[in-house]
Amino acid sequence: MGVEDPLDFFISHDFFISHATENRLWAEWIAVELERAGYSTVTQSFDFRPGTDFVHEMQRAASSAKRTIAVLSPAYLASRYGEAEWRVAFAKDPTGELSLLIPVRVQPCEPPGLLSTRVYVDLIDVDEDGARRKLLAAVDPQRPRPKTAPYPGSASASGPPIRFPGQGPRLSDLPMRNKNFSGRDDVLQGLYSTLRSNSVAAVVPTGAVHGLGGVGKTQLCSSMRTASPAITT
Numbered sequence: 001m002g003v004e005d006p007l008d009f010f011i012s013h014d015f016f017i018s019h020a021t022e023n024r025l026w027a028e029w030i031a032v033e034l035e036r037a038g039y040s041t042v043t044q045s046f047d048f049r050p051g052t053d054f055v056h057e058m059q060r061a062a063s064s065a066k067r068t069i070a071v072l073s074p075a076y077l078a079s080r081y082g083e084a085e086w087r088v089a090f091a092k093d094p095t096g097e098l099s100l101l102i103p104v105r106v107q108p109c110e111p112p113g114l115l116s117t118r119v120y121v122d123l124i125d126v127d128e129d130g131a132r133r134k135l136l137a138a139v140d141p142q143r144p145r146p147k148t149a150p151y152p153g154s155a156s157a158s159g160p161p162i163r164f165p166g167q168g169p170r171l172s173d174l175p176m177r178n179k180n181f182s183g184r185d186d187v188l189q190g191l192y193s194t195l196r197s198n199s200v201a202a203v204v205p206t207g208a209v210h211g212l213g214g215v216g217k218t219q220l221c222s223s224m225r226t227a228s229p230a231i232t233t
Contacts, residue, residue, distance in 0.1 A: 013040040013041060013042045013065045013066070014034070014039040014040050014041065014065070014066050014067060015031075015034060015039060015040070015041045015042070015065060015066070015067050015068065015069050015139070016041075016042045016043075016061040016062055016065035016067070016068045016069070016085075017030055017031055017041055017042065017043040017068075017069045017071065018062065018068055018069065018070050018071065018076075018082060018085040018086055019043070019044075019070075019071035019073075019076060019082075020071070020073060020075035020076040020079050020082055021075070022073065022075045023071045023073050023075065023076060023106060023107075024044075024045055026071050026073075026104075026106045027043050027044070027045070027071055028043065028045055028046065030043075030069060030071065030104065030135065031043045031046060033132055033135060033136070034135070034136075034139065037136050039139065042061045042065055044057075044058075047061075058081065058084075058085060062084075062085045062088040062089070063088050066100075067089065067099065067100050067101070067102065067139075068085065068086060068088070068089035068100065068101050068102070069102050069103075069104055069139075070082070070085070070086040070089075070101060070102070070103045070104065070115075071104055071106055072103050072104060072105040072106065072107070072109055072111060072115075072120060073105075073106055073107035073109055074107060074108075074109045076109075077109055077111065077112065077115075086101055086103075086115070089101035090114060096117075096118060096119075099139075099141060101118065102120075102121065102138055102139060103115065103118050103119075103120035103121070104120060104121045104123060104135065104138075105120045105121065105122045105123065105124060106123050106124065107124070108124060121134050121135060121138045122134075123135070
């Protein structure tokens with residue numbers, strides 16, 4: 001009976017998960033989620049058996065697994081072992097074109113040096129479902145690009161429409177303009193011209209509209225707001 005090459009175990013795996021001891025639970029979660037998605041992984045707590053040499057096992061995993069996931073945290077960035085592990089993957093793919101090194105940030109930290117140029121997966125303040133989606137999207141080089149996206153200015157998009165940053169808030173409690181409102185064109189034009197001609201820096205021009213109830217004062221002001229967004233009512 002032939003003896004199995006000890007490197008075969010690592011070569012057959014898709015990911016080596018490199019992490020600091022403090023982030024063991026994160027590494028195990030990542031390993032389980034990747035394996036549920038059909039990938040194979042190597043991580044210390046699951047695969048390094050009692051009696052083996054820790055440094056030797058790390059070297060085999062880092063140099064032989066197809067890709068490396070670096071679990072980023074302050075402890076990991078301070079670890080010499082962690083640096084040695086991610087540098088193996090970095091050396092194989094210095095430009096990052098092959099995505100052989102995938103950083104996954106699980107605690108606030110700023111990757112230093114060569115790591116600072118690598119786009120990382122950020123799992124901070126993300127719920128479990130969101131973290132799972134982000135992780136699986138990051139490791140799948142064949143993931144399809146979205147074909148549709150909600151238009152951010154439409155009423156159906158989630159949240160209020162996006163406003164230009166330089167545009168201040170519009171303050172008004174007037175109802176929407178009545179499209180059937182008519183018959184006040186000269187009054188509307190005169191009010192518009194008065195307000196515009198008197199507007200200067202640090203001065204807010206004002207005007208008063210008066211009349212009997214029901215003659216259209218509110219609609220006149222609403223029409224003014226629609227005609228000139230720069231004028232608040």
